[in-house]
Amino acid sequence: MRLQLATWPEVDEYLRTYKGIIMPIGSTEQHGPSGLVGTDALTAEAIGQRLGDEVDAYVAPTISVGMAQHHLGFSGSMTLKPSTLLLVIKDMVDSLTVHGFERFFFVNGHGGNIATVTAAFSEVYADSSLGGASNRAPVKCALHNWFMMPGVVKLAEELYGDAEGSHATASEVAVTYALFPETAARVRNAPMEPGTAPDGDIYDAADYRRSFPDGRIGSNPTLAKAEHGEKFMQVAVDDLAKLYREFMGS
Numbered sequence: 236m237r238l239q240l241a242t243w244p245e246v247d248e249y250l251r252t253y254k255g256i257i258m259p260i261g262s263t264e265q266h267g268p269s270g271l272v273g274t275d276a277l278t279a280e281a282i283g284q285r286l287g288d289e290v291d292a293y294v295a296p297t298i299s300v301g302m303a304q305h306h307l308g309f310s311g312s313m314t315l316k317p318s319t320l321l322l323v324i325k326d327m328v329d330s331l332t333v334h335g336f337e338r339f340f341f342v343n344g345h346g347g348n349i350a351t352v353t354a355a356f357s358e359v360y361a362d363s364s365l366g367g368a369s370n371r372a373p374v375k376c377a378l379h380n381w382f383m384m385p386g387v388v389k390l391a392e393e394l395y396g397d398a399e400g401s402h403a404t405a406s407e408v409a410v411t412y413a414l415f416p417e418t419a420a421r422v423r424n425a426p427m428e429p430g431t432a433p434d435g436d437i438y439d440a441a442d443y444r445r446s447f448p449d450g451r452i453g454s455n456p457t458l459a460k461a462e463h464g465e466k467f468m469q470v471a472v473d474d475l476a477k478l479y480r481e482f483m484g485s
């Protein structure tokens with residue numbers, strides 16, 4: 236149930252019974268030679284929407300640009316600074332709180348967002364703790380990374396072992412290939428050397444480009460198949476649905 240496809244009287248009616256909303260958040264950044272720039276936003280959006288259908292909850296517009304400063308050495312990558320992203324998240328939560336939403340369930344597709352999303356939640360709570368007027372309802376926020384769900388980690392281990400890697404992973408690339416088969420056919424055979432990319436730590440964009448020349452970290456996305464992507468979405472939604480229902484009971 237996309238919030239964007241609802242009318243305001245429908246949202247009013249929903250809020251009589253339900254207080255939860257799913258908030259997909261991703262990133263727009265390079266994902267190696269064969270992965271899409273929109274991977275993290277597209278995967279979080281698709282999984283967020285399937286989760287919304289599964290648990291009958293509204294799904295907010297996807298936050299499609301995240302904290303990705305380290306990817307700016309590669310064309311097409313975009314970032315919000317941590318301070319900007321924090322305010323975007325806070326304003327979105329505050330807006331929906333005005334209408335009576337009280338439980339914000341973030342479905343995240345990008346590791347680089349985690350610290351900032353968590354800090355934004357602290358800003359939301361600080362308003363309430365310090366007696367500010369903007370958060371009168373008992374607001375609770377939760378952050379779940381679809382790529383870290385137990386079912387996803389287990390399936391990635393079975394399918395790819397160590398070649399799953401940590402950026403431009405085989406699993407996230409597989410999800411985009413399932414969602415966009417025609418695009419996958421165009422990009423999937425891009426040459427890359429070595430098969431499995433180097434591993435290491437992340438600093439700024441110039442350092443990243445030197446350490447990880449084609450953009451991947453530790454991954455071999457040539458193993459990614461569309462049929463894997465369908466399975467990843469399914470197990471992610473199963474795990475997230477349990478967490479959503481627990482969260483709504485809290």
Ligand code: NI
Pocket residue numbers: 266274275344345402403404407
């Ligand atoms: Ni990614």
